[in-house]
Amino acid sequence: MLVFAASDKGGSGRSVTSCNMAYRRALQGDTVAYLDFDFGSPTAGAILDVPVAEHGVDGSGLHSYFTRHTEARQLDTALHSESGAMRDLPSVSSVGRLVLLPGDRGGGEFAIGRDMPARCAQLFLRLDREFDCCVVDLSAGRSYALDLVLEATARPELAKLTTRWLVFHRWTKQHIVSAHGLVFGEKGILHAAERYGHDPRTLNESVRYVRTAVVDLGVDQESVTRAPQGAWLRAYDSKLREQADRLRMGRARLAGQIPYDPMLQWSGQVIDDSDVRGLRIANEATVQSFEELAARLSDERFWEGL
Numbered sequence: 013m014l015v016f017a018a019s020d021k022g023g024s025g026r027s028v029t030s031c032n033m034a035y036r037r038a039l040q041g042d043t044v045a046y047l048d049f050d051f052g053s054p055t056a057g058a059i060l061d062v063p064v065a066e067h068g069v070d071g072s073g074l075h076s077y078f079t080r081h082t083e084a085r086q087l088d089t090a091l092h093s094e095s096g097a098m099r100d101l102p103s104v105s106s107v108g109r110l111v112l113l114p115g116d117r118g119g120g121e122f123a124i125g126r127d128m129p130a131r132c133a134q135l136f137l138r139l140d141r142e143f144d145c146c147v148v149d150l151s152a153g154r155s156y157a158l159d160l161v162l163e164a165t166a167r168p169e170l171a172k173l174t175t176r177w178l179v180f181h182r183w184t185k186q187h188i189v190s191a192h193g194l195v196f197g198e199k200g201i202l203h204a205a206e207r208y209g210h211d212p213r214t215l216n217e218s219v220r221y222v223r224t225a226v227v228d229l230g231v232d233q234e235s236v237t238r239a240p241q242g243a244w245l246r247a248y249d250s251k252l253r254e255q256a257d258r259l260r261m262g263r264a265r266l267a268g269q270i271p272y273d274p275m276l277q278w279s280g281q282v283i284d285d286s287d288v289r290g291l292r293i294a295n296e297a298t299v300q301s302f303e304e305l306a307a308r309l310s311d312e313r314f315w316e317g318l
């Protein structure tokens with residue numbers, strides 16, 4: 013399965029959420045590859061706590077794979093991460109694995125050369141055979157990376173692969189509008205996809221949305237929120253929900269809603285069960301939402317045509 017993680021805006025929570033989703037998927041028993049296609053700023057290694065790839069790797073990352081035809085480096089997080097969560101993964105799940113394919117250190121955006129879509133398709137085919145789930149973290153907005161994967165996935169050799177799209181956005185008016193524009197806008201994913209030979213309706217059926225860093229309006233919040241503030245938050249939340257419904261980004265298309273978590277705000281990392289139950293520095297609801305999002309990826313009923 014290929015999972016494309018997209019967002020219109022930077023700082024939307026796309027990478028932090030995707031890394032946590034990938035980790036949860038591995039805990040659930042999948043072999044997972046995490047491809048850092050954020051070519052302008054390849055920092056997935058920092059989230060996964062892989063020091064050798066904190067800001068990409070030297071000359072053997074995905075930039076080099078595309079621009080210099082080298083092999084793409086694969087870093088198993090059980091061996092290369094300093095995070096206890098990922099080091100312990102093999103003992104918690106005997107089959108699950110999380111492998112990072114980093115970008116290049118200092119590598120920036122590059123224009124798509126003629127051979128790149130075929131090379132990209134080759135990479136996806138190979139990884140799809142090797143891994144249960146491949147998460148592709150794309151640069152924000154309409155980027156070269158986005159065009160590259162749209163062109164690659166339109167190729168006939170990829171027609172049989174299961175492909176999902178997750179569009180991440182913060183729970184604000186501005187982010188909802190911009191995420192909608194990324195998918196449906198004149199220069200959005202669906203129009204671009206059509207130009208590369210995709211059927212836009214079929215592609216749209218594989219798009220779901222993830223709301224990130226959403227303030228929890230539940231019982232706990234009541235005790236720390238002043239009454240007028242709580243009332244305003246609830247009223248505004250329902251306005252945002254109406255807006256999302258109008259833009260075809262409502263509940264039926266919602267793959268996940270990740271609560272705001274102070275630990276993530278500051279650390280932007282993978283949360284481990286011991287952060288919740290042992291150290292108690294992260295919230296249970298956050299981990300639960302990552303687990304649910306991860307499980308949703310293979311919930312066929314959820315991905316059936318709407």
Ligand SMILES: Nc1ncnc2c1ncn2[C@@H]1O[C@H](COP(=O)(O)OP(=O)(O)OP(=O)(O)O)[C@@H](O)[C@H]1O
Nearest residue numbers: 022023024025026027028152225272273276277280
């Ligand atoms: N659930 C959350 N609760 C609180 N803060 C969060 C949450 N998710 C992400 N963040 C914060 O938002 C910041 C941006 O998240 P992230 O790096 O995942 O965004 P991005 O969309 O990948 O951005 P970019 O396009 O720049 O790569 C993180 O550094 C983290 O501080």
Ligand SMILES: [Mg+2]
Nearest residue numbers: 026027028050
């Ligand atoms: Mg990112």
